[in-house]
Amino acid sequence: MAAPPRITFVTGNAKKLEEVVAILRGSPLSIASRKLDLPELQGEPEDIAREKCRLAAQAANGAVICEDTLLCFNALRGLPGPYIKWFLAKLGHDGLNKMLAAYDDKTAYAQCLFALCAGPGKPVRLFDGRTHGSIVPPRGDNQFGWDPVFEPTESGGLTYAEMAVCDKNAISHRGRALTQLRDWLLANEDTFRAEMSRQ
Ligand SMILES: O=c1nc[nH]c2c1ncn2[C@H]1C[C@H](O)[C@@H](COP(=O)(O)OP(=O)(O)OP(=O)(O)O)O1
Numbered sequence: 001m002a003a004p005p006r007i008t009f010v011t012g013n014a015k016k017l018e019e020v021v022a023i024l025r026g027s028p029l030s031i032a033s034r035k036l037d038l039p040e041l042q043g044e045p046e047d048i049a050r051e052k053c054r055l056a057a058q059a060a061n062g063a064v065i066c067e068d069t070l071l072c073f074n075a076l077r078g079l080p081g082p083y084i085k086w087f088l089a090k091l092g093h094d095g096l097n098k099m100l101a102a103y104d105d106k107t108a109y110a111q112c113l114f115a116l117c118a119g120p121g122k123p124v125r126l127f128d129g130r131t132h133g134s135i136v137p138p139r140g141d142n143q144f145g146w147d148p149v150f151e152p153t154e155s156g157g158l159t160y161a162e163m164a165v166c167d168k169n170a171i172s173h174r175g176r177a178l179t180q181l182r183d184w185l186l187a188n189e190d191t192f193r194a195e196m197s198r199q
Pocket residue numbers: 010011012013016036037038040067068069070084085086088144145146147160174
């Protein structure tokens with residue numbers, strides 16, 4: 001059997017990479033990584049993810065995956081969404097809670113959009129994973145982004161930051177999106193290889 005196609009995960013975030021490696025452990029995919037903080041468009045999540053992946057394929061000059069993570073507050077109609085990185089950096093965990101002080105509805109969902117592309121100029125495919133939950137005062141100390149303030153509905157009352165890594169990955173936005181990507185690649189390896197080799 002041919003070796004699996006070599007794909008580069010382009011991200012500036014070491015914690016994302018750790019989770020991706022853990023989630024893909026045991027699957028016959030060959031993922032390298034490249035640390036690059038790509039520019040991100042403003043607008044609809046799908047457009048942001050596609051454009052980032054297009055730039056990643058150019059930068060790596062080959063097959064890439066990249067991903068965008070959103071944290072969407074239902075009371076705020078999905079905001080901060082793709083801009084959560086900057087809200088978290090400026091306001092912290094406490095500020096994220098205070099943003100919802102005026103609303104009874106503290107529910108939110110975490111969304112991950114994985115994007116896959118066989119090379120520069122090739123089509124970009126998206127895989128969408130979501131986990132529903134609510135925004136709570138920070139608990140747990142895994143030091144990954146907004147994990148301490150997100151309590152998934154299906155965690156039995158734990159925040160992401162209080163969960164064991166494997167338990168988070170089993171229900172997380174990232175786990176769900178990446179599982180879809182992996183299954184698509186395993187089922188469509190020939191198509192993807194043909195795209196990789198076509199000039
Ligand atoms: O599972 C997660 N649990 C908690 N926090 C998380 C998670 N996943 C991403 N995050 C944070 C990182 C960043 O503050 C924002 C997403 O922004 P996002 O642009 O997708 O990530 P990034 O710029 O850190 O890495 P990249 O180079 O792949 O774009 O949410």
